[in-house]
Amino acid sequence: MDAPPVVLQESAMPLDDRPRPLDHLALCGAAADSALEDGEGVLDYAALDQAVGTLAAALLGRGLEPGDRVASWLPKTRLACLLPLGCARAGLVHVPINPLLKRAQVAHILADSGAALLIAGEARAETLEPGDLAGAALIVAERDGPALLAGDAALPSSAHDPDRLAALLYTSGSTGRPKGVMLSHANLWLGAVSVASYLRLSSDDRTLCVLPLSFDYGQNQLFSTWAAGGCAVPIDYLVARDVVRAVEQRAITTLAGVPPLWLQLAEATWPAAATAGIRRITNSGGRLAEPLVRRLRALLPEADLYSMYGLTEAFRSTYLDPGLIDAHPDSIGRAIPFAEVMVVRPDGTAAAPDEPGELVHAGPLVAQGYWRDPARTSERFRPAPSFSRYPGVGVWSGDTVVEGADGLLRFVGRDDEMIKVSGNRLSPQEIEDAAMASGAVREAVAMGVPDEAAGEAVLLVAQAADGIDHPDRLLAAYLRRTLPGFMQPRQVLWRDRLPTGPNGKLDRAAIRAEFRR
Numbered sequence: 284m285d286a287p288p289v290v291l292q293e294s295a296m297p298l299d300d301r302p303r304p305l306d307h308l309a310l311c312g313a314a315a316d317s318a319l320e321d322g323e324g325v326l327d328y329a330a331l332d333q334a335v336g337t338l339a340a341a342l343l344g345r346g347l348e349p350g351d352r353v354a355s356w357l358p359k360t361r362l363a364c365l366l367p368l369g370c371a372r373a374g375l376v377h378v379p380i381n382p383l384l385k386r387a388q389v390a391h392i393l394a395d396s397g398a399a400l401l402i403a404g405e406a407r408a409e410t411l412e413p414g415d416l417a418g419a420a421l422i423v424a425e426r427d428g429p430a431l432l433a434g435d436a437a438l439p440s441s442a443h444d445p446d447r448l449a450a451l452l453y454t455s456g457s458t459g460r461p462k463g464v465m466l467s468h469a470n471l472w473l474g475a476v477s478v479a480s481y482l483r484l485s486s487d488d489r490t491l492c493v494l495p496l497s498f499d500y501g502q503n504q505l506f507s508t509w510a511a512g513g514c515a516v517p518i519d520y521l522v523a524r525d526v527v528r529a530v531e532q533r534a535i536t537t538l539a540g541v542p543p544l545w546l547q548l549a550e551a552t553w554p555a556a557a558t559a560g561i562r563r564i565t566n567s568g569g570r571l572a573e574p575l576v577r578r579l580r581a582l583l584p585e586a587d588l589y590s591m592y593g594l595t596e597a598f599r600s601t602y603l604d605p606g607l608i609d610a611h612p613d614s615i616g617r618a619i620p621f622a623e624v625m626v627v628r629p630d631g632t633a634a635a636p637d638e639p640g641e642l643v644h645a646g647p648l649v650a651q652g653y654w655r656d657p658a659r660t661s662e663r664f665r666p667a668p669s670f671s672r673y674p675g676v677g678v679w680s681g682d683t684v685v686e687g688a689d690g691l692l693r694f695v696g697r698d699d700e701m702i703k704v705s706g707n708r709l710s711p712q713e714i715e716d717a718a719m720a721s722g723a724v725r726e727a728v729a730m731g732v733p734d735e736a737a738g739e740a741v742l743l744v745a746q747a748a749d750g751i752d753h754p755d756r757l758l759a760a761y762l763r764r765t766l767p768g769f770m771q772p773r774q775v776l777w778r779d780r781l782p783t784g785p786n787g788k789l790d791r792a793a794i795r796a797e798f799r800r
Contacts, residue, residue, distance in 0.1 A: 298480045302445035302469035306372035312512035336437030338369030349374030352396045356380040356403040359517035377450045381497040383767040390415040445469035454595045463654035474598045475506035477620040484511035490537040492517040523547035531557035541568035541706030549578040567591040568706025569738040576612040597644035597678040614691040636688045642680045645673035702731035721761035723754035740773035
C-alpha cells in the first residue's frame with residue numbers, strides 16, 4: 284500500500300516523492316544560474332548539464348559497459364564533483380574513495396567492488412603497488428582528467444530506472460573490512476529532495492562543500508544544493524580559518540560540518556561579514572555537546588542550526604527543527620521526509636514513550652544492501668516491523684534511542700562497538716588487524732574512548748609479541764605507514780597478557796568495560 288503523505292514544515296521548494304535518475308539534478312536549476320563554483324571558474328546549470336553529458340560519453344568511450352564500477356580517489360576537484368552525475372548518466376556505478384585512505388584500504392575497495400576503472404590524483408596513484416588495482420584501469424587526473432571533460436560527444440539526460448544501482452559507498456562495519464552500501468538513483472535523488480526541502484534551500488543559496496565527497500553527508504552537500512537550483516562551492520581546507528575566509532569571500536549561506544569541525548570553527552575568529560550571510564548550519568556524524576550548541580548559537584545567532592542523525596545504510600534518518608534546538612539540544616529530532624523511523628522492542632513491537640528500543644528505518648531511502656555480501660546484508664537489512672507503514676525491508680541500526688511524549692527522539696548509545704572519530708565510522712577489527720600485521724603485537728583490542736575534539740579517539744590495548752625490541756616503536760611506525768590519520772590510536776596501552784573467556788577467546792567485553800567505567 285502507499286505510504287501516507289509526509290507532513291513537512293514550510294519549505295522553499297515543493298516536496299515531490301517521484302524518484303528520477305540522479306543525473307537529472309543537472310536540470311533542476313535555471314540554465315543561467317550558477318551551479319558549481321570552484322578554482323576553475325563557474326558552471327551555470329546549462330554548462331553543468333553539458334559537462335555531465337560530456338563526462339558520461341567519455342567514460343563509455345573508454346570501453347566501459349553499463350553497470351561497471353568507476354572508483355575515484357580524488358580531492359574536491361571539478362572532476363570529483365561531476366563524477367557522481369556523469370557515472371549516473373552513463374549507467375555506471377560510482378565508487379568514491381575517501382582521499383584520506385591509504386593504499387591498503389584503497390586496494391581492498393578496488394578488489395571488493397570489482398572496479399573497472401580508478402581515477403586518482405598523481406600523488407595518490409604513485410603510492411599504489413603492483414596488484415593494488417585488482418584489474419582496474421588507471422586514469423591519472425592531472426594527465427588524463429581534462430580529456431574526460433573536453434570531448435565533442437555528450438550524452439543527453441538519461442531515462443534509467445530509478446531503482447538501478449548508482450553508487451557504492453564504503454563504510455566500516457562493527458567487524459571486518461569496509462563494505463559497500465548499494466545506493467540506487469532513487470535513494471540518492473529522494474535524499475537530495477528531502478534535505479533540500481527540510482533545510483528550506485532555494486536557488487539563491489550557496490553551499491560551501493567542506494566535507495569529503497566519499498560519504499553520504501558529503502555527497503549530499505552537492506546533491507541537495509542542486510536539487511534546490513543553488514550553487515555548490517567545493518573546497519579543501521587545512522585549518523578552520525580557511526573555512527571562515529571562504530564563507531566570507533564566496534558569500535556562503537549554507538555550511539555543513541561534523542562535531543570536530545564545529546569545535547574548531549567555534550574557536551575561530553569570525554568577521555562580521557562572514558557571519559552576516561550564513562542562513563543555516565547543519566551537523567551530523569556525531570552529537571553536538573550542549574556547550575558547543577550554545578557557542579554556535581551565540582556565534583551565528585541569525586543562522587538556523589540543524590542537528591541531524593543518520594547512517595549510510597538508510598541515508599539521513601532524523602533532524603531537529605532549528606526552532607527546537609535551544610530547548611532540546613540533546614534531541615536528534617524526528618524523521619526526515621521520505622523516512623520512517625521506529626523505536627522497536629527486542630520482541631519486534633513498538634516501544635512505549637520514554638522506553639528505550641532499537642532505531643529501525645523503513646521507506647524509500649533504505650539502501651539495497653551490502654555489495655556482494657548477503658550474510659552481512661541479512662544481519663542489518665531485515666523485514667520491517669509489522670507496524671511499519673512501509674512493508675518490506677528495513678534497516679535495523681543497532682542504535683538505542685528513546686522517543687519522548689513530545690515525539691522527539693534522543694540517542695542513548697550504540698549496541699555495536701563501532702568507533703566514531705571526527706564523523707568517520709571505524710571498525711575496531713580493521714585497526715586490530717593492522718596492529719597484528721605490524722609484527723609488534725601478539726594480541727590487541729581497539730575501542731573508542733571519549734574525546735572532546737573528535738567525539739571519540741582510538742585506544743589500543745595490546746600484548747607485545749615475543750622477542751621484539753621496542754614493540755612500541757615498531758607498531759607506531761607501521762600504523763603511520765598503513766592507516767590514515769583518523770584511524771591512528773591516540774594511546775596504546777601495553778599489557779603482559781589480555782584476559783580470555785571460558786572459550787579461550789579474548790574477553791573483549793571485559794577489556795572494554797575496564798576503560799568505560
